[in-house]
Amino acid sequence: MNVDELYLDLHEHPELSFEETRTAAIAAAELRAAGFEVIEHIGRTGVVGVLRNGDGPTVLLRADMDALPVVEDTGLTYASSTPGVMHACGHDVHVACLIGAAHQLARTRAEWGGTVVALFQPAEEVGNGAQAMLDDGLYEKVPVPDVVLGQHVGPAPAGLLGAHAGPAYASADSLDITVHGRGGHGSRPETTIDPIVIAAAIVGRLQTIVAREVAPQEVSVVTVGRLNAGSKNNIIPESAELGLSVRAYSEEVRQRLLGSIERIARAEAAASDAQPPTIELAESFPVTVNDVAATERTMAAFRSAFGERAVVDPGQVSGSEDVGLLATAAKAPLVYWILGGAHPETYLAAASAGTLDRDIPSNHSSKFAPEIQPTLDRGVAALVTAAREWLRAAAPAATATPAPQLEQ
Numbered sequence: 274m275n276v277d278e279l280y281l282d283l284h285e286h287p288e289l290s291f292e293e294t295r296t297a298a299i300a301a302a303e304l305r306a307a308g309f310e311v312i313e314h315i316g317r318t319g320v321v322g323v324l325r326n327g328d329g330p331t332v333l334l335r336a337d338m339d340a341l342p343v344v345e346d347t348g349l350t351y352a353s354s355t356p357g358v359m360h361a362c363g364h365d366v367h368v369a370c371l372i373g374a375a376h377q378l379a380r381t382r383a384e385w386g387g388t389v390v391a392l393f394q395p396a397e398e399v400g401n402g403a404q405a406m407l408d409d410g411l412y413e414k415v416p417v418p419d420v421v422l423g424q425h426v427g428p429a430p431a432g433l434l435g436a437h438a439g440p441a442y443a444s445a446d447s448l449d450i451t452v453h454g455r456g457g458h459g460s461r462p463e464t465t466i467d468p469i470v471i472a473a474a475i476v477g478r479l480q481t482i483v484a485r486e487v488a489p490q491e492v493s494v495v496t497v498g499r500l501n502a503g504s505k506n507n508i509i510p511e512s513a514e515l516g517l518s519v520r521a522y523s524e525e526v527r528q529r530l531l532g533s534i535e536r537i538a539r540a541e542a543a544a545s546d547a548q549p550p551t552i553e554l555a556e557s558f559p560v561t562v563n564d565v566a567a568t569e570r571t572m573a574a575f576r577s578a579f580g581e582r583a584v585v586d587p588g589q590v591s592g593s594e595d596v597g598l599l600a601t602a603a604k605a606p607l608v609y610w611i612l613g614g615a616h617p618e619t620y621l622a623a624a625s626a627g628t629l630d631r632d633i634p635s636n637h638s639s640k641f642a643p644e645i646q647p648t649l650d651r652g653v654a655a656l657v658t659a660a661r662e663w664l665r666a667a668a669p670a671a672t673a674t675p676a677p678q679l680e681q
Contacts, residue, residue, distance in 0.1 A: 329387025614643030
């Protein structure tokens with residue numbers, strides 16, 4: 274099994290959330306080849322491999338599998354062959370690295386004891402995959418882990434690793450708000466309740482939540498990413514739709530944001546004598562919290578294996594993840610780290626020029642293309658190093674005692 278070739282194949286054949294049948298089949302086949310017990314179709318397309326190796330802790334290693342509805346614009350020879358679908362977030366890197374780590378851990382069973390659970394999760398991009406596996410009885414089918422470990426490739430120099438202890442990834446809630454008005458002719462606005470005016474007022478007032486209702490030291494985001502209304506210039510429509518993205522690093526702030534959004538939307542509708550708006554939660558990710566002690570222990574293992582300069586604290590990341598659900602359900606600590614994937618020299622040149630945002634494509638960009646090496650080798654080594662840190666080390670082989678020599 275060649276990890277580089279596997280990665281190229283995965284990148285060329287991306288699959289959307291809950292459609293990862295080809296990727297899941299590859300993962301299952303590779304796990305079986307490595308000697309793992311394999312359970313398929315957990316949470317629809319999820320795959321889990323279990324490698325039992327005597328007494329010791331149970332370590333869960335997680336990789337997500339799904340791609341995004343993005344048209345690839347990398348120019349790579351191995352670019353996506355699926356129209357409108359791309360591994361723009363690097364989950365192909367995650368899958369390839371975990372398969373590589375599974376093979377390496379299987380080959381070195383004489384050096385560790387315990388149980389390795391290799392989990393390939395669907396549908397991270399829509400926030401439903403981890404929960405779908407849990408709802409399907411994940412921990413009734415596989416051993417409950419003592420620690421949950423994982424990594425996410427990002428636009429940091431390839432070979433770099435880092436985790437932030439405590440709240441590390443923001444919660445993310447996607448809200449759809451429908452404003453209900455009363456349509457009519459644009460020349461007679463007095464006979465209507467204009468939902469566009471209400472929606473515009475909501476957008477403006479939402480900007481005050483972070484500025485005036487959240488403490489300055491609490492990082493939070495309220496973004497209106499979508500506003501749809503109307504079909505013709507002289508028609509006032511019946512409704513308007515808003516799409517919001519909301520992020521926070523604590524559950525208290527998250528609930529405050531969601532409550533304020535609902536209050537403002539309802540109040541603006543009432544101010545225009547409109548019906549209450551319809552507010553629906555489309556997607557939801559919890560805050561991802563890295564256990565402090567477990568993170569320090571794992572990062573210390575990385576520093577020992579790869580050197581002090583290869584390990585950093587990236588700070589809080591404004592992106593979101595659902596991997597924490599796997600740890601919470603198991604009542605186990607989580608350690609989730611960043612794996613650098615950008616060309617080191619290109620990254621440093623952009624950093625010196627102050628052009629990182631322009632010259633280094635980020636996750637979800639149509640141009641996102643991690644360097645194959647050393648990214649994959651470091652990703653495999655990081656998973657193996659982290660797992661071995663938590664698994665029981667094998668006792669050293671006994672040294673044979675020389676036989677006594679008889680006097681001649």
